Amino acid sequence: MATNPSSLFGGFDWYYYNSMDISITVLGYWFWWLFIVPSLRSRRPRGFEKKALDTAFLGTPLISILAPVVTKDTELIWIANFLVVAGSYGFAYLTDDTDDDKDDDSDVNRPAWLKFLYKSLDFGSGRERGARK
Template sequence: MSSLVLRPFGSFQFLKHSSSSVSQVRFSRFKVYANSNDIVDAKTTVGGGESGLETSNSVISVEDDNKYDKSSTNASTAPVSIEKDLKKVVQKTAATFAPRASTATKNPAVPGSVLYTVFEVQAYVSMLIGGALSFNLVFPSNEPDIWRLMGMWSIWMFTVPSLRARDCSKNEKEALNYLFLLIPLMNVIIPFFWKSFAAVWSADTVAFLGMYAWKMGWLQRKE
C-alpha cells in the first residue's frame, strides 16, 4: 500500500507579554500523513505538548466533579430523611402515651397566662426536689427507698409532663417528645452499669439540657 508522508515543517511565532519586555518563541509543528485511501490525519503540537491531552484531562476532571457533587448531595439528604422519619415516630408515640388534654378545646395555658406560669414553676421545682431526693438530702436513708426512686424518676414523671402541658412552641414540643421516650431508656440502662440514684438523675438533667440546646438552637451563633 502506497503512502505519502509530508515531513514536519516549522514556523516560529513571537508572543509578547504586556507585563514584561521579554519575548517568547513558540515552535509549531504540523504533520500530515496520507495514504492511498485519501485519508489525511493532521496533528498539531504546540510547545512540545499535545492540546488534545489537556482537553481530555479537563473533561475527566469535570465529570469527576459532577460525580462528587451528586454523591455529596445524596449523602446530605440521607440524614435529613432519617431525622424526619424519627421525628414522626417520636411524635406519634408521645402523642399516644404522653399525658394530654382530655378535651379538644384550645390549650388555655398560653404564654403569659397564670396556668402557663404554674406549669412552668411546677416543672422546675419538681426537678430540684427530685435532685434533692436522689442525692439523699431529703428523707435520708442508708437503703434504697421509694423517695430516692421517685427523685430519680422526677424529671420524667413531673418535669416533662408539666412543660408539655403548656402551649409551647413546635421546637420545644419536639424536645419534650424526645425526652419522654429517651429518659425511661436511660433510667433502665444506667443502673446496670452504675447503681446510683444521683447518677441517673444527673444523666436525665444533662439529657434535658442537651435536648433543649439542640432543638431550641441555644448553641447556634446569631448572625
Template sequence: MFYSFSSASPSPSSISKHPNPFFSSSASISRATSLIRRTRLRTEAGSDGVDTTATTSSQENPPETPTSIGGGGGNQASISSVVPISDKDIKKVVQKTVATFAPRASTATKNPAVPGTALYTVFEVQGYASMFLGGALSFNLIFPSNEPDIWRLMGMWSIWMFTIPSLRARDCSKNEKEALNYLFLLIPLLNIAIPFLWKSFAVVWSADTVAFFAMYAWKLGWLQRSE
C-alpha cells in the first residue's frame, strides 16, 4: 500500500521538468505589466516634453487678441474712416454736372464777353430782362388766360431757360460762376417739387427768384459786405 502511494506521488525531477502553469502565467503577466509601465512612462515623458515646448512657445509669442468692434478703438477707427463731404467735393460734382448738361462755348477760344465790352452788357441785360418778363407771364399779366397755357409755363421756366444761360455766357468771376452752376441744378428741383404742394405759376417763379438772389448773396458775400 505504501509502495503504491509513493509511486503515485510526483518526483522532484518530474516537477522540474513540468513546471506549474499557474506560476508561468503569473510571471508572464508581471513582465507584461512592467513593459506597459515602461511604455506609459515613456509616453508621459514625451507628452510632457511636447507640452512644455508648446507652453514655452506660447509664452514667447502670445496670441494677438482681436480688437473688438464695440470697443473704444473700434469706434475711433470707424469715426476716423468716415470722412464728411467737403464743400470742395460738392463744387467738383456740381461743376462736372453743369459742364455736361449746361450750354457752353463751341470753340476753345477765350470768351469775348469780358467785363466792359458791349457783348458782356448784352448778355447781362438779356438775363435780367428775361427774368422780369417771365415774372409777368407767370402772374398772367401778359397774354392773360383763365387756363394754364404755354406762355405761363415759359414764364415759370424763364429763369432756368434764359436768365442763367445768359449770365453764364459772360466772362464772370469764379464765385458768380459757382452761384450760376448751383442755380442750374437747384431751380429744376424747385419747379418740379413745388407744384405738388401748390399749383401756381406765380409761386414757382417767385421761389426761383428768391433762390436766385439768395445764392448770389451767399456766393458773392453780399451780407458780409453789408455788415
C-alpha cells in the first residue's frame, strides 16, 4: 500500500487529475516567495522600490501559505502572488513622497513595530565584518 498510493487514493477524482507531485505543484506558486522577490531585493533597491519589495516580501508568504486553504488552484494562487507584488509596487509608487536626496530613515510616521519589521528584513546589509563605510 505504501508503494502504490492509487490503492488508497484511487477512488477520489482528484488523485488522477493531480498526477503531478505536490512539491512541484507548490513550487509553482512559491516561486514568488522563494526566488523572484528575494532576487529583486538582492539588488538593494532604494526609494519606493525598496518599500514595494519589503511589502511584497511580507505579503507573498502570507498568500502562499493562506491561499491553499481557500483554493487548490495553483494558477489562482500564482496570480494572487503576482497581484500582491504588482499592488505593492503601485502602492509604494503612489505613496512615495520622499525625495531622492533624503535618507531612507525618514519614516517618522511609521509605527515602531513596522520599523522593526522592515529593519529586520535588511539584517546585515552593510554591517558585515570588514564592510567599509
